[in-house]
Amino acid sequence: DGGITQSPKYLFRKEGQNVTLSCEQNLNHDAMYWYRQDPGQGLRLIYYSQIVNDFQKGDIAEGYSVSREKKESFPLTVTSAQKNPTAFYLCASNWGRDITDPSTDTQYFGPGTRLTVL
Amino acid sequence: GQQLNQSPQSMFIQEGEDVSMNCTSSSIFNTWLWYKQDPGEGPVLLIALYKAGELTSNGRLTAQFGITRKDSFLNISASIPSDVGIYFCAGQLSNDYKLSFGAGTTVTVRA
Numbered sequence: 001d002g003g004i005t006q007s008p009k010y011l012f013r014k015e016g017q018n019v020t021l022s023c024e025q026n027l028n029h030d031a032m033y034w035y036r037q038d039p040g041q042g043l044r045l046i047y048y049s050q051i052v053n054d055f056q057k058g059d060i061a062e063g064y065s066v067s068r069e070k071k072e073s074f075p076l077t078v079t080s081a082q083k084n085p086t087a088f089y090l091c092a093s094n095w096g097r098d099i100t101d102p103s104t105d106t107q108y109f110g111p112g113t114r115l116t117v118l
Numbered sequence: 119g120q121q122l123n124q125s126p127q128s129m130f131i132q133e134g135e136d137v138s139m140n141c142t143s144s145s146i147f148n149t150w151l152w153y154k155q156d157p158g159e160g161p162v163l164l165i166a167l168y169k170a171g172e173l174t175s176n177g178r179l180t181a182q183f184g185i186t187r188k189d190s191f192l193n194i195s196a197s198i199p200s201d202v203g204i205y206f207c208a209g210q211l212s213n214d215y216k217l218s219f220g221a222g223t224t225v226t227v228r229a
Contacts, residue, residue, distance in 0.1 A: 006160075031215070042121060042206065042219035043161075050215060058216065090160055097215055102168040105149045105210045107217060109160035 003027065004110035006091050011115045013078070013085070021076045021113045023091035030096035032074035033107060036060060037088040046089075049074055050096050078115060089113045124207050124220025131197050132228050139223040140191040141207035149210040150183050150190040151217070156203050164205075165192070199227050 004025045013019045023032065031050050035043040045058030049068040063082025068074055074093075078085045090112045095104035124141045131137055141150070149168055153161035165176050167183035167190060174181055180193045190209070194201055207220040 004160075040221065042124075042221045043217075045216055048215065088158075099212075102149050102210075103166065105217075106151060106163065106166050107208075108163060109153070111160045112158070114158070 004091060004093055004108060006089075006110040006113050008113060009111070011113055013115065013117050015117055016080045018077055018079050019115065021078070021089055021091075021115070023074045023076065023110060025072055025074075025091075025093045025110075027093060027108070028071070029093035029108075030071070031094050032068070033092040033094075034058075034064070034066065034074070034076045035090045035092065037090060037112075043090065046076065085115055086117045087115060089115060122207055122209060122218050122220040124223055126223055127221070128224040128226070130226050130228060133197060133199060135197050137194040137197055137201070137225060138191060139205060139207075140189060141209070141220045142189040143209060143218070144188065145211060146187040147209035147218075148187075148212045150181070151208040151210075152179075152181050152190070152192045153206045153208065154203050155206060155222075161206055194225075197225075197227055201225055202227050 007022045033048040034046040044060050046064050047066040049055035055068050065077045091110040092107040094107045098104040122141045122143050151166050152164045155161040165181040170187045171185050172183040178195045204222040204224050206222050208217045
């Protein structure tokens with residue numbers, strides 16, 4: 001089955017600890033994205049990567065870090081510097097920008113990880 | 119990305135009714151996407167629109183890409199209990215890698 005997997009489904013962290021969320025895709029997509037979702041709000045972009053070994057900050061990158069060492073993997077680390085980390089985290093992927101084919105813009109989402117800071 | 123204006127914020131509907139929701143923006147978009155999210159799950163793509171004026175159906179769902187390229191609507195016909203969930207619109211600007219999202223429309227169906 002092709003798709004995006006995120007693990008774990010639920011994660012609990014003590015204040016002051018770093019924690020890493022996993023995102024893997026076997027769709028052969030070039031681009032991957034991390035979003036944060038809070039109740040009653042739209043999705044906010046944390047980081048994105050258009051290609052292996054390259055990534056850019058999104059709208060709310062402070063307190064987060066990422067790596068993109070492999071095409072299929074884009075882990076997100078929530079550091080102790082993130083002031084309010086409790087949220088639902090979503091990973092997404094697509095083919096990456098091709099201006100001749102707008103269908104490459106369509107992003108597909110994983111099932112999400114709910115992080116709770118105790 | 120910029121926030122899209124999605125309305126209504128929530129709706130309670132009778133089973134069998136038709137439902138309509140829309141998204142508007144002050145900017146011109148190249149792509150409009152509609153997703154449905156169940157509680158505790160990731161959004162699932164319902165319909166993707168790539169051309170101004172495009173009208174696309176997926177079963178009981180119909181969505182249109184506005185002629186001005188600044189808006190889109192989603193219709194659900196003959197609603198059923200499994201239509202419950204949060205529906206999000208998303209749009210992509212021509213010069214941006216990022217999607218902009220609406221805040222979502224929460225649909226609750228009365229049996």
